[in-house]
Amino acid sequence: MSELRRDPIADRWVVVKTKEDSLAPQDYLQEDHSSHQAAICQFCEGRENQTPQEVDVIRAEGTSANTPGWMTRVVPNKFPALTIEGDIGKRGIGLYDISNGIGAHEVLIETPEHGKNFAEYSVEEISNVLRLYQRRALSLAKDKRFKYIMIFKNYGESAGASVEHEHSQIIALPMVPRYVIDELEGAKAYFQYRGRCVYCDMIQQEYEDKNRIVTENEHFIAFCPYVPRYTFESWIFPKEHESVFYSLQDEERLALAQILKDMLSRLKTCLADPSYNFYLHIAPLNHGNQESYHWHIEIVPQLTREAGFEWGTGFYVIHTSPDVAAEYLRGEGKG
Amino acid sequence: MSELRRDPIADRWVVVKTKEDSLAPQDYLQEDHSSHQAAICQFCEGRENQTPQEVDVIRAEGTSANTPGWMTRVVPNKFPALTIEGDIGKRGIGLYDISNGIGAHEVLIETPEHGKNFAEYSVEEISNVLRLYQRRALSLAKDKRFKYIMIFKNYGESAGASVEHEHSQIIALPMVPRYVIDELEGAKAYFQYRGRCVYCDMIQQEYEDKNRIVTENEHFIAFCPYVPRYTFESWIFPKEHESVFYSLQDEERLALAQILKDMLSRLKTCLADPSYNFYLHIAPLNHGNQESYHWHIEIVPQLTREAGFEWGTGFYVIHTSPDVAAEYLRGEGKG
Numbered sequence: 001m002s003e004l005r006r007d008p009i010a011d012r013w014v015v016v017k018t019k020e021d022s023l024a025p026q027d028y029l030q031e032d033h034s035s036h037q038a039a040i041c042q043f044c045e046g047r048e049n050q051t052p053q054e055v056d057v058i059r060a061e062g063t064s065a066n067t068p069g070w071m072t073r074v075v076p077n078k079f080p081a082l083t084i085e086g087d088i089g090k091r092g093i094g095l096y097d098i099s100n101g102i103g104a105h106e107v108l109i110e111t112p113e114h115g116k117n118f119a120e121y122s123v124e125e126i127s128n129v130l131r132l133y134q135r136r137a138l139s140l141a142k143d144k145r146f147k148y149i150m151i152f153k154n155y156g157e158s159a160g161a162s163v164e165h166e167h168s169q170i171i172a173l174p175m176v177p178r179y180v181i182d183e184l185e186g187a188k189a190y191f192q193y194r195g196r197c198v199y200c201d202m203i204q205q206e207y208e209d210k211n212r213i214v215t216e217n218e219h220f221i222a223f224c225p226y227v228p229r230y231t232f233e234s235w236i237f238p239k240e241h242e243s244v245f246y247s248l249q250d251e252e253r254l255a256l257a258q259i260l261k262d263m264l265s266r267l268k269t270c271l272a273d274p275s276y277n278f279y280l281h282i283a284p285l286n287h288g289n290q291e292s293y294h295w296h297i298e299i300v301p302q303l304t305r306e307a308g309f310e311w312g313t314g315f316y317v318i319h320t321s322p323d324v325a326a327e328y329l330r331g332e333g334k335g
Numbered sequence: 336m337s338e339l340r341r342d343p344i345a346d347r348w349v350v351v352k353t354k355e356d357s358l359a360p361q362d363y364l365q366e367d368h369s370s371h372q373a374a375i376c377q378f379c380e381g382r383e384n385q386t387p388q389e390v391d392v393i394r395a396e397g398t399s400a401n402t403p404g405w406m407t408r409v410v411p412n413k414f415p416a417l418t419i420e421g422d423i424g425k426r427g428i429g430l431y432d433i434s435n436g437i438g439a440h441e442v443l444i445e446t447p448e449h450g451k452n453f454a455e456y457s458v459e460e461i462s463n464v465l466r467l468y469q470r471r472a473l474s475l476a477k478d479k480r481f482k483y484i485m486i487f488k489n490y491g492e493s494a495g496a497s498v499e500h501e502h503s504q505i506i507a508l509p510m511v512p513r514y515v516i517d518e519l520e521g522a523k524a525y526f527q528y529r530g531r532c533v534y535c536d537m538i539q540q541e542y543e544d545k546n547r548i549v550t551e552n553e554h555f556i557a558f559c560p561y562v563p564r565y566t567f568e569s570w571i572f573p574k575e576h577e578s579v580f581y582s583l584q585d586e587e588r589l590a591l592a593q594i595l596k597d598m599l600s601r602l603k604t605c606l607a608d609p610s611y612n613f614y615l616h617i618a619p620l621n622h623g624n625q626e627s628y629h630w631h632i633e634i635v636p637q638l639t640r641e642a643g644f645e646w647g648t649g650f651y652v653i654h655t656s657p658d659v660a661a662e663y664l665r666g667e668g669k670g
Contacts, residue, residue: 001582002652005561005562006531006562007562008521008525008562009518009521009522009533010514010517010518010521010563011517011521011524012562012649012651014563014651014653015566015650015651015652015653016562016563016651016653016655016656016657017652017653017654017655018656019656019658019659020658021564022654022655022656022659023657024659024663024668025567025605025606025607025663025668027654028566028606028638028639029432029606029607030610033420060362062386068361081650081652094534094536094540094543095536095537095540095561096561096562119631150648150650152644152645152647152648154355158645160639160643160645171650174457177648177649177650178649179345179648179649180346180649182344182346183344183345186343186344186345186654187344190343195379198343198430199343201429205429205430206414208423208429214658226340226430226431227340227341227342227343227349227351227431228346228349229347229349229522229647231358231363231645232360233633237529264663267366270360271360271363271364272360274363277647277648279647279648292514298647303363303390304363304495306657309487309489309494309495309612312487312564312565312614312635313485313511313512313514313612313614314347314351314513314514314515315350315416315506315508315512316349317337317349317350317352317416318349318350318352319349319352319358319362320357320358320359320463321351321352321354322351323354324357324359325357328359328360328537333359333360
């Protein structure tokens with residue numbers, strides 16, 4: 001079990017395990033790689049009974065739930081950061097606001113094949129993953145306790161992946177995370193001043209400059225942002241303004257699958273299969289700023305060990321200019 | 336050379352290397368541990384001519400600058416993130432505000448002995464380190480281009496330390512980092528509402544609760560914060576309200592050295608010599624909120640590989656409750 005606690009100064013919510021469920025120091029010292037072995041991997045086809053029951057799935061016609069025959073399946077996380085049952089139970093303790101650690105925490109097993117890499121999936125396979133992102137987000141959005149749906153992928157140990165078999169995660173939260181509030185407020189202030197979406201203007205500026213664009217297709221553009229927070233960071237934006245991704249139709253979803261596969265392939269080639277995270281930045285549920293917020297995907301490779309330090313001090317150093325990173329990702333870098 | 340670039344949405348400044356000075360992909364793939372060898376360490380006594388000339392030092396009487404005989408010395412960083420010479424040169428490029436990468440970046444070599452650990456320094460040795468923190472901050476504060484002095488230490492590879500010989504870093508910045516602004520604004524809002532310093536109230540609440548206090552002395556208190564951002568995070572606060580640390584007198588400085596040594600020794604024992612960062616959170620230069628801001632030191636061990644992911648998503652999970660962490664740091668944990 002866990003609690004959600006609010007930092008009263010920086011207005012940030014943090015999930016804190018209860019005393020009973022806390023890890024002891026020795027738990028951090030033993031690195032357990034057993035979950036990486038294909039021989040006992042619970043995410044592999046044929047071991048469906050070792051995971052919680054699937055909550056959504058794309059599977060071959062005529063096959064039964066929780067048996068082989070699936071392409072992509074979603075199950076509750078066995079070790080959830082937040083638990084689905086109960087009330088929010090908001091309360092105060094002196095300076096602090098706390099609530100129960102209520103939320104959904106699901107795992108999307110992207111492929112039945114252990115060792116198959118996201119960049120190697122077909123466009124259709126990636127489109128299936130995206131379709132389940134959409135379906136789960138729409139389903140979780142019906143729960144009135146939730147205010148935000150967070151969808152992300154950790155790949156590789158340096159990016160926090162504790163299981164090797166490729167998967168994504170979906171978390172529904174009873175509050176909006178601080179970084180989303182910062183983006184929403186910044187975008188809203190810009191809209192009030194200029195009457196335009198700041199992200200649409202950013203895309204326009206990237207088109208004029210050209211140097212940081214890596215690739216594009218009919219519906220999406222991918223570029224290295226002018227002000228990254230990570231070295232070799234890239235963003236994928238829908239060209240048409242839209243605050244959430246839930247309504248993607250088949251053709252757009254295939255276009256997104258194509259550009260995501262393309263970008264992850266480039267990253268893999270360019271940086272020798274690095275650990276990375278990607279996450280969807282989308283507007284909160286039931287928010288009122290559709291005009292000013294523009295959903296997108298951020299892809300961040302984990303190349304240096306400085307993230308922790310930089311996060312603590314607020315001092316970020318990008319060792320490769322995004323213009324140069326884009327050159328390499330386009331395959332034009334001096335090798 | 337580098338540029339300072341402002342994220343127009345999240346209002347955050349980032350240091351970006353120029354195209355000419357950018358690292359190529361292969362530079363991230365080769366891990367260079369040569370700087371860890373004592374045989375060629377440039378920070379060791381007797382190799383003073385291999386570093387830039389010292390800008391401040393505490394050394395034995397009668398010994399000359401840049402020769403052996405020093406206890407603690409400060410030199411400019413050979414590979415500075417920011418450069419000291421030039422104008423800020425603020426300008427706009429479309430959506431973005433940029434300026435030249437102007438600032439000071441200094442290295443404080445804490446000890447002449449390679450392999451000696453901070454937790455093993457004497458209280459007097461740590462007091463010398465703190466004295467140089469003070470002197471460098473006061474000296475850099477005279478430069479009207481600078482708005483913030485950042486003082487921090489990275490220990491161990493997981494915490495971003497690229498050199499083994501123990502050292503701290505001092506960076507003077509031409510702007511105030513986002514995280515400091517967030518803290519200042521949160522503390523100011525609380526002060527306006529309650530007429531009290533939020534940190535003083537926090538310390539008071541820790542005294543009433545008792546569970547998260549690790550240790551204290553006449554002038555300082557150390558506790559695990561109720562809303563941490565890192566597992567096993569701890570904070571050291573002066574008991575008397577003060578917004579900056581520059582005016583510490585001998586007795587207080589010794590008290591701070593004592594509690595810092597104590598906390599780092601506890602961390603080392605408890606978590607088997609973990610990588611960690613500590614940083615001073617102090618008010619910006621010439622700011623107007625002495626009443627509402629309370630300086631302190633944050634100590635954050637790097638136990639998990641999740642920092643990058645958490646930073647990207649804004650979703651922080653603390654796997655050990657601060658009450659339990661404090662128990663272990665006090666030496667009372669179930670072993």
